[in-house]
Amino acid sequence: MFVSLGRKRFDLILPNGGTPAGTSSPASSSSLLNRLQLDDDIDGETRDLFVIVDDPKKHVCTMETYITYRITTKSTRVEFDLPEYSVRRRYQDFDWLRSKLEESQPTHLIPPLPEKFVVKGVVDRFSEEFVETRRKALDKFLKRITDHPVLSFNEHFNVFLTAKDLNAYKKQGIALLTRMGESVKHVTGGYKLRTRPLEFAAIGDYLDTFALKLGTIDRIAQRIIKEEIEYLVELREYGPVYSTWSALEGELAEPLEGVSACIGNCSTALEELTDDMTEDFLPVLREYILYSDSMKSVLKKRDQVQAEYEAKLEAVALRKEDRPKVPADVEKCQDRMECFNADLKADMERWQNNKRQDFRQLLMGMADKNIQYYEKCLMAWESIIPLLQEKQEAK
Amino acid sequence: MTHNNFWLKKIEISVSEAEKRTGRNAMNMQETYTAYLIETRSVEHTDGQSVLTDSLWRRYSEFELLRNYLLVYYPHIVVPPLPEKRAEFVWHKLSADNMDPDFVERRRIGLENFLLRIASHPILCRDKIFYLFLTQEGNWKETVNETGFQLKADSRLKALNATFRVKNPDKRFTDLKHYSDELQSVISHLLRVRARVADRLYGVYKVHGNYGRVFSEWSAIEKEMGDGLQSAGHHMDVYASSIDDILEDEEHYADQLKEYLFYAEALRAVCRKHELMQYDLEMAAQDLASKKQQCEELATGTVRTFSLKGMTTKLFGQETPEQREARIKVLEEQINEGEQQLKSKNLEGSMCKKGIQVWTNAKECFSKM
Numbered sequence: 001m002f003v004s005l006g007r008k009r010f011d012l013i014l015p016n017g018g019t020p021a022g023t024s025s026p027a028s029s030s031s032l033l034n035r036l037q038l039d040d041d042i043d044g045e046t047r048d049l050f051v052i053v054d055d056p057k058k059h060v061c062t063m064e065t066y067i068t069y070r071i072t073t074k075s076t077r078v079e080f081d082l083p084e085y086s087v088r089r090r091y092q093d094f095d096w097l098r099s100k101l102e103e104s105q106p107t108h109l110i111p112p113l114p115e116k117f118v119v120k121g122v123v124d125r126f127s128e129e130f131v132e133t134r135r136k137a138l139d140k141f142l143k144r145i146t147d148h149p150v151l152s153f154n155e156h157f158n159v160f161l162t163a164k165d166l167n168a169y170k171k172q173g174i175a176l177l178t179r180m181g182e183s184v185k186h187v188t189g190g191y192k193l194r195t196r197p198l199e200f201a202a203i204g205d206y207l208d209t210f211a212l213k214l215g216t217i218d219r220i221a222q223r224i225i226k227e228e229i230e231y232l233v234e235l236r237e238y239g240p241v242y243s244t245w246s247a248l249e250g251e252l253a254e255p256l257e258g259v260s261a262c263i264g265n266c267s268t269a270l271e272e273l274t275d276d277m278t279e280d281f282l283p284v285l286r287e288y289i290l291y292s293d294s295m296k297s298v299l300k301k302r303d304q305v306q307a308e309y310e311a312k313l314e315a316v317a318l319r320k321e322d323r324p325k326v327p328a329d330v331e332k333c334q335d336r337m338e339c340f341n342a343d344l345k346a347d348m349e350r351w352q353n354n355k356r357q358d359f360r361q362l363l364m365g366m367a368d369k370n371i372q373y374y375e376k377c378l379m380a381w382e383s384i385i386p387l388l389q390e391k392q393e394a395k
Numbered sequence: 396m397t398h399n400n401f402w403l404k405k406i407e408i409s410v411s412e413a414e415k416r417t418g419r420n421a422m423n424m425q426e427t428y429t430a431y432l433i434e435t436r437s438v439e440h441t442d443g444q445s446v447l448t449d450s451l452w453r454r455y456s457e458f459e460l461l462r463n464y465l466l467v468y469y470p471h472i473v474v475p476p477l478p479e480k481r482a483e484f485v486w487h488k489l490s491a492d493n494m495d496p497d498f499v500e501r502r503r504i505g506l507e508n509f510l511l512r513i514a515s516h517p518i519l520c521r522d523k524i525f526y527l528f529l530t531q532e533g534n535w536k537e538t539v540n541e542t543g544f545q546l547k548a549d550s551r552l553k554a555l556n557a558t559f560r561v562k563n564p565d566k567r568f569t570d571l572k573h574y575s576d577e578l579q580s581v582i583s584h585l586l587r588v589r590a591r592v593a594d595r596l597y598g599v600y601k602v603h604g605n606y607g608r609v610f611s612e613w614s615a616i617e618k619e620m621g622d623g624l625q626s627a628g629h630h631m632d633v634y635a636s637s638i639d640d641i642l643e644d645e646e647h648y649a650d651q652l653k654e655y656l657f658y659a660e661a662l663r664a665v666c667r668k669h670e671l672m673q674y675d676l677e678m679a680a681q682d683l684a685s686k687k688q689q690c691e692e693l694a695t696g697t698v699r700t701f702s703l704k705g706m707t708t709k710l711f712g713q714e715t716p717e718q719r720e721a722r723i724k725v726l727e728e729q730i731n732e733g734e735q736q737l738k739s740k741n742l743e744g745s746m747c748k749k750g751i752q753v754w755t756n757a758k759e760c761f762s763k764m
Contacts, residue, residue, distance in 0.1 A: 206616055213613040220605045227602055231595035238588045245581045248574065259740070356620055360764045363627070367758035371751055378747035381740055388737040 476657030478505025604635030623764030
């Protein structure tokens with residue numbers, strides 16, 4: 001876990017006047033290191049912040065109809081006045097939070113949100129399935145921020161979790177940016193980077209290929225679902241024909257009716273499989289594509305910072321002044337660049353680990369759902385075999 | 396009446412091989428066809444050993460000829476069906492080509508069943524033409540045609556739906572006819588939908604093969620996840636290719652359904668023949684009655700009413716051997732249907748087990764990522 005010494009230049013000013021533990025002085029950088037390492041514990045034993053998104057509710061007003069979600073926070077951190085909070089937020093509040101985070105933490109990777117716009121008429125924004133899928137994505141979004149050693153201490157995040165009236169806070173326009181935020185904001189886009197350093201170029205290439213492969217997987221998964229649905233349509237016609245046949249027969253009536261019921265059960269199992277894949281698998285896949293897009297834009301911002309630094313450095317060199325010392329503003333640029341590089345590398349490593357866990361879970365989930373489907377079908381078929389054998393023996 | 400029983404000992408019949416041949420047809424054009432080897436063995440009672448007594452090659456058209464002959468000479472018997480002449484109810488990946496090896500193999504089995512059923516029929520097995528079919532390779536076609544059976548065939552049978560007003564229809568036969576109509580209809584429907592189901596299922600499995608390729612490509616850029624993805628991809632390939640065998644097995648189920656379809660047709664044909672026979676008889680009886688009446692009138696000068704009903708009761712009173720025959724056939728069919736349902740459902744079960752195995756393997760690979 002790489003901790004840059006540049007971190008000591010951070011001064012996060014919080015409403016209560018305090019600073020997050022460990023980031024304010026070099027002396028505490030080792031405890032910061034410990035803290036950061038502990039925060040990455042997957043089992044959460046040493047976690048001190050828990051956030052859950054649940055209980056979606058529909059609000060019908062004169063102007064609009066919308067959904068809010070309950071956000072429950074439990075924390076022992078000093079930044080929180082109370083040990084527990086419960087607030088309600090809607091999608092646009094999450095969107096606001098994300099913009100604020102991007103603004104105030106430009107050197108960090110901000111997790112993606114589920115897509116904002118849905119084509120009306122195609123998707124029912126208030127259907128149970130859509131709301132549940134969105135809730136899961138929003139929950140994931142907040143959990144990713146919670147797990148991040150820097151983002152989780154962001155004061156916008158704190159307000160989002162705790163404020164009774166978020167709109168009032170939004171209107172205040174309090175933009176307490178970190179110094180880094182300020183400085184990066186002022187970097188004009190006029191600088192062009194000549195070459196990306198190897199390690200960042202490698203990250204960029206990786207992300208490009210990764211997004212490509214995920215896109216392909218998304219298309220394949222959609223195609224599979226489409227084929228499965230068409231298969232389901234035929235099955236739904238197939239089963240009842242056995243019933244029709246059964247009505248013609250005497251002794252065979254029962255087994256044939258059994259076959260019809262069996263096919264019906266398999267059809268239901270298949271429908272459950274396609275629903276699960278649509279609701280659980282596809283959205284997570286798409287989220288990761290958005291995630292890698294976010295990372296790519298952070299990489300570009302980093303390039304900007306490096307470009308500015310190199311340009312300024314060159315300008316100094318060209319001035320041919322006999323200055324032994326590098327001017328302060330160039331030094332600042334260098335600091336900025338080094339901090340950015342450090343943050344980005346740290347975030348990338350964290351992202352890689354989480355990605356591995358997330359995909360492990362996602363793909364195992366896909367395998368599990370398919371296994372369950374086949375198990376249900378197997379059970380259905382095995383249950384009628386005794387029925388058929390009985391008829392056999394009766395002869 | 397004694398029949399010649401040509402078979403002195405118990406026999407075993409098998410259609411053991413199929414061979415592609417080329418020859419010239421009736422219009423002297425070159426054609427390719429498949430010939431089937433029929434081997435007949437007689438079984439020694441004492442030790443159960445079998446000795447090859449006859450072997451010859453026949454093509455499908457000769458089987459057809461045999462069946463058509465039997466249909467004419469044994470109108471009251473439900474003659475076992477032949478496997479289909481052309482591949483029908485095919486789903487798109489299944490070959491409709493009569494030369495396709497899978498089709499030929501399934502046809503071979505169907506032809507064998509056909510011969511075995513005739514051989515186990517108490518009446519049909521004693522037929523001379525059948526005996527010659529198994530024993531006399533050359534000249535058999537001429538021998539059959541010399542019987543003149545084509546002339547005996549009732550051309551009215553070709554008009555399947557023409558109605559003949561039978562005054563006293565035998566309820567047992569009309570019920571059977573009705574049953575066979577319904578059965579044909581439901582099984583045709585079943586076969587059509589089954590073909591579509593097979594098509595769709597094929598699509599589902601094959602698309603999974605794409606996962607194999609993309610997982611492999613993805614694994615190339617990953618460090619720890621690489622191995623897991625790569626081997627999971629392999630399992631996806633296995634899954635995708637497993638459908639070919641599964642559906643091939645399922646075709647046997649379809650073949651059995653087709654057998655019922657053809658049996659239902661044969662049953663209907665018997666009912667039809669009975670209907671026609673009865674119609675003819677009624678016509679003849681009516682004719683006879685009116686002539687008798689005329690005689691009487693001429694002789695005695697009186698007019699008497701004649702009971703047609705009384706006449707037919709004498710002719711069709713009890714259940715005829717033919718009716719019993721037909722009914723037995725239906726029962727036998729049902730027994731077979733039951734057996735075959737069982738086999739096909741075992742098939743479904745094994746397909747599920749294969750699916751579980753593949754996905755469990757893939758899951759293991761993912762867990763190692």
